[in-house]
Amino acid sequence: MKAVLGVVRRRRTISRYLDAHDARKLHLGAGENVLPGWLNTDLHDYGRRDLAYLDVRKRFPLPDESFDVVFSEHMLEHLTYAEGQHCLRECRRVLRSGGRVRIATPSLERLARLYDGGGLQERYVRWAVETLAPELEAPLPGAVVNNFFRSWGHHFIYDPQTLRHALEAAGFVDVAEGAVGELEGHLTEEPELNRYETIVLEARRP
Numbered sequence: 080m081k082a083v084l085g086v087v088r089r090r091r092t093i094s095r096y097l098d099a100h101d102a103r104k105l106h107l108g109a110g111e112n113v114l115p116g117w118l119n120t121d122l123h124d125y126g127r128r129d130l131a132y133l134d135v136r137k138r139f140p141l142p143d144e145s146f147d148v149v150f151s152e153h154m155l156e157h158l159t160y161a162e163g164q165h166c167l168r169e170c171r172r173v174l175r176s177g178g179r180v181r182i183a184t185p186s187l188e189r190l191a192r193l194y195d196g197g198g199l200q201e202r203y204v205r206w207a208v209e210t211l212a213p214e215l216e217a218p219l220p221g222a223v224v225n226n227f228f229r230s231w232g233h234h235f236i237y238d239p240q241t242l243r244h245a246l247e248a249a250g251f252v253d254v255a256e257g258a259v260g261e262l263e264g265h266l267t268e269e270p271e272l273n274r275y276e277t278i279v280l281e282a283r284r285p
Contacts, residue, residue: 092131093118093140103146105173107135107166108154114262117150135166141173149174150262152183153277159234160245167249174284180251183259186278187238190227193220203272242280251282 096118097103106112109119113129120133133139136158149170155163170180193200205218212230215222228236237245243254257279259270 086132088128089131089133089140092128097142097145104148104150105141105146105170107133107149107151107170108157112152114150118146135169136162139169139173143172144175146173147175147178149178149180150183151181152262153185155182155184155242156233156236157231163235163245164249167245167251171250171284176284178284179281180246180284181257181262181279181281182242182246183262183277183279184237184242185227185233185276187236187241189275189278190224190236193223199271199275203275206272237278239278239280242278246280246282250284252285254280254282257281 100116104114104117106114106117106119107121109117109121109130110123111125111127113119113127118131119129120131122132122134124130124132135154155166158166167180174180193204200220201218204220204223207223207226208215208218212222212226215226227233239256246254259274259277259279
C-alpha cells in the first residue's frame, strides 16, 4: 500500500510541476538538497512532499523532450557504468532539443593526485579521514582512495575523459568542463575541498 501511495503522490508531484513551469529543470538524486523551482527527485523521499521518488536505473516517469535542464550531483558514482549509461540516455530522452545536462561527480583524477602531496591535497586527506572515515586513523592517501571506492555505495568513479565519453555515447554534444557553482557544494562545510574532489561536465542535447 505504501508503494502504491508513493506512486500516486509522485504522479501528482510531477503533474503539478509540469503544469506550473514552462522552463523545466530536473534534479536527480537531490537527497536533502531540494532546489527551488526544480523537480527534485531521489531514490528515497526522506518524508518530504517536495521530493518525488525516481529510480534512475529505470525509465524515468517523465515525457519525452519535456525539460530544459537536468542536474545531478554526486549520484552517478553510485551506479555501475552500464546503469550510468542508461541514466544518461534517459536524461537525453527527457531533454528538449538544445537542453543541457550538468553532472557533478567525484574525480578519479583528483583522487590520484592525492599522492602528489601539497597543501590542498594533504588538507583533503586529513579532512576525509577525520570527517568521513575516522576508523582509518592514519591520514594517508591510500586509506582515502580505498575508502572512496568501497564506501557510500559507490560503484564507478569517473575521470573527466571517461565521463566525457559516457556523455557522448549517450548522444550528447558540446561536452565541456565546468566549475563547481551554486548548485553544488552542500555535501561538505568545506567548499574548497568539495571543489577539489568534484568534477563538473556539461553537455547539450542536439
